Amino acid sequence: MFETGWNILNYLTQGLGTTLSIFLTATAFSFLMAFIAGLSRLSGNILIRGVTAVYVEVFRGTSLIVQLFWLYYAVPMLFNINLGSNWWVGVIAIALNYGAYMSEVVRTSVLSVDKGQTEASIALNLTRYQRMKEVILPQAFRLMLPEFGNYSIQILKGTALVSLIGLTDILYFGDIYRSTNLSEGPLAYLMVLIMYFIIALPLIWLSKKGEKIARRGVAS
Amino acid sequence: MMEPIVQYKNVHKSFGDTHVLKGINLDINPGEKIAIIGPSGSGKTTIIRLLMTLEEPTDGDIYVAGKNLWKIEKNGKKMPANERHLASVRKDIGMVFQHFNLFPHKTILDNCAMPLIKVKKMKKSEAREMSKQMLDRVGLGDKYDAYPSNLSGGQKQRVAMARALVMRPKIMLFDEVTSALDPELVGEVLEVIRDLAENASMAMVLVTHEMDFALEIADRVLFLDEGIIAESGTADEVINKSDNPRLQNFLKRFRA
Numbered sequence: 255m256f257e258t259g260w261n262i263l264n265y266l267t268q269g270l271g272t273t274l275s276i277f278l279t280a281t282a283f284s285f286l287m288a289f290i291a292g293l294s295r296l297s298g299n300i301l302i303r304g305v306t307a308v309y310v311e312v313f314r315g316t317s318l319i320v321q322l323f324w325l326y327y328a329v330p331m332l333f334n335i336n337l338g339s340n341w342w343v344g345v346i347a348i349a350l351n352y353g354a355y356m357s358e359v360v361r362t363s364v365l366s367v368d369k370g371q372t373e374a375s376i377a378l379n380l381t382r383y384q385r386m387k388e389v390i391l392p393q394a395f396r397l398m399l400p401e402f403g404n405y406s407i408q409i410l411k412g413t414a415l416v417s418l419i420g421l422t423d424i425l426y427f428g429d430i431y432r433s434t435n436l437s438e439g440p441l442a443y444l445m446v447l448i449m450y451f452i453i454a455l456p457l458i459w460l461s462k463k464g465e466k467i468a469r470r471g472v473a474s
Numbered sequence: 475m476m477e478p479i480v481q482y483k484n485v486h487k488s489f490g491d492t493h494v495l496k497g498i499n500l501d502i503n504p505g506e507k508i509a510i511i512g513p514s515g516s517g518k519t520t521i522i523r524l525l526m527t528l529e530e531p532t533d534g535d536i537y538v539a540g541k542n543l544w545k546i547e548k549n550g551k552k553m554p555a556n557e558r559h560l561a562s563v564r565k566d567i568g569m570v571f572q573h574f575n576l577f578p579h580k581t582i583l584d585n586c587a588m589p590l591i592k593v594k595k596m597k598k599s600e601a602r603e604m605s606k607q608m609l610d611r612v613g614l615g616d617k618y619d620a621y622p623s624n625l626s627g628g629q630k631q632r633v634a635m636a637r638a639l640v641m642r643p644k645i646m647l648f649d650e651v652t653s654a655l656d657p658e659l660v661g662e663v664l665e666v667i668r669d670l671a672e673n674a675s676m677a678m679v680l681v682t683h684e685m686d687f688a689l690e691i692a693d694r695v696l697f698l699d700e701g702i703i704a705e706s707g708t709a710d711e712v713i714n715k716s717d718n719p720r721l722q723n724f725l726k727r728f729r730a
C-alpha cells in the first residue's frame with residue numbers, strides 16, 4: 255500500500271505544473287485586481303466607484319464555478335470573444351473572483367490606517383498620490399498580509415476547479431487514476447489531498463508570518 | 475505697517491448643526507507668536523485646522539500671504555480651490571499635532587527627510603543632512619535610525635517638530651502638543667518651543683493649556699469662547715486687566 259501511494263503521488267506530479275502555473279499566475283493577477291478595485295472604490299470619482307462596486311458585488315455574489323463556465327462556454331458564444339486557451343480562462347476566472355474578495359481587504363485596510371497619518375501628510379504638503387504611496391499603503395499593506403496569505407491558500411484550492419474545463423491539473427490526474435484503478439479510489443484521493451496540502455504548507459507558513467508582521471506593524 | 479501673513483475674515487465653521495466658529499476675525503503678522511486659550515470645545519483646534527487645510531470653512535475667507543486660501547478666481551468668478559492651489563498656499567504652513575502622527579514605518583530620520591525629498595525635490599543626501607541638523611537641534615542627534623515606536627512621547631513630539639520645521643514654514647501651528655504627554659516629559663518639549671519662539675523668525679500659533687508658558691512666550695493671547703474671540707491682547711492685558719467673567723472663571727481653574 256505504501257508503494258502504491260508513492261506511485262500514485264508520482265503519477266499526480268504530471269498535473270503539478272498546471273496547478274502551480276495557474277496558481278501563481280492567478281494569484282499575481284488577483285493581487286493586481288485587488289489593488290485596482292480596492293483603490294478604485296476609494297476614488298473621489300463616483301463613476302469609478304460605482305463600476306467597481308458592481309464588479310465586486312457580482313463576482314462575490316456568484317460562485318467561481320459558474321463564473322468559470324460563463325467565461326468558458328457563454329462569453330465566447332455570446333460576445334464572440336476568444337479568451338485564449340483554457341489555461342487563460344482558468345486564470346482569468348480565478349483572478350476576477352478572488353480579486354473581488356481581496357479588493358475588500360485592500361479597501362478596509364486603507365481605511366483602517368489612522369486618520370492622523372493622512373493629516374500629517376497633508377500638513378507636510380504631500381500630493382494625494384504621495385500620501386497613498388509613501389504613508390498610507392505601506393501601513394495598510396501590513397494589515398493586508400495575513401488576509402492575503404489566507405486568500406492565497408483559497409486560490410490554490412480554487413485551482414482544482416479548472417479540471418472541469420479540461421485542464422490537466424493534479425485533480426484531473428487523480429480522477430484519471432481512479433477511473434482506471436477503481437479499487438484504489440480512496441487512496442488516490444488521499445494522495446490528491448496530501449499533494450495539495452504539501453503545496454499549501456509554505457503558504458500557511460507565509461500567512462503566519464504575515465500575521466506577526468501585521469501585529470507588530472502600526473501605531474506610532 | 476506690516477502686511478499680515480494670515481488673515482481670517484468673518485470665518486464660520488459648522489459641523490452639521492453644530493456651529494463651532496461664529497465669525498472669526500484675526501490678523502497674524504509675520505513672526506508673531508500667538509497663544510490661543512479657552513475652554514475645551516470652544517473651537518481652538520478648529521481654527522488652526524482651517525488654516526492647515528484640514529477643514530474647510532463654511533463661510534468667510536482666510537488669506538495667506540495675500541492669497542485666498544479656499545477660493546480661486548477663474549474668469550472673474552470665485553471657485554472652490556483645487557488641490558494645486560491648496561498645495562501652493564500650504565507650503566508656508568506647518569503643524570504639530572497632539573498625537574504626534576509620526577510615520578511608524580519610517581525611521582525618525584526618514585520621517586524628516588521624506589517630505590524634503592518628495593515635496594521639495596531635494597537630493598537625498600542633502601535632505602538627510604538637513605534633517606540630521608534639525609534632529610540635533612531638538613536633542614535627538616543619537617536617534618536617527620530609531621523607529622517612532624521606540625521613543626518616549628516627549629521624543630516623538632520633538633521629532634514631529636523637527637519634521638515640520640525642516641520644511642521651513644513661515645507659520646507653525648501647535649495644537650496642544652504637550653497634552654498627550656506624561657507630566658515629566660512636558661518640559662523637554664516646551665524647551666524646544668521656547669527656543670523657537672526666541673530664535674526663529676516664523677509666526678507661531680500655539681493652542682495650549684500650559685498657561686504660564688503661553689503667557690511667557692506669546693506676543694498676543696486670544697481667549698476663545700464658544701466660537702468667538704472674546705478677548706485679545708498682550709498677556710498682561712488679557713490675563714491681568716480683563717474683567718470678562720468667563721475668562722476669570724476659566725483662569726481660576728489654572729490657579730489652584
Ligand SMILES: Nc1ncnc2c1ncn2[C@@H]1O[C@H](COP(=O)(O)OP(=O)(O)O)[C@@H](O)[C@H]1O
Pocket residue numbers: 489492494512513514515516517518519520521
Ligand atoms: N470633525 C468634526 N465633526 C463634528 N464635530 C466636530 C468635529 N471637529 C470638532 N467638532 C466639534 O467642534 C467643537 C469644537 O472643537 P475643537 O475645535 O476641537 O475645540 P477645542 O480644540 O477648543 O477643544 C466641539 O464641540 C467638537 O465636538
Ligand SMILES: [Mg+2]
Pocket residue numbers: 518519520650
Ligand atoms: Mg483641541
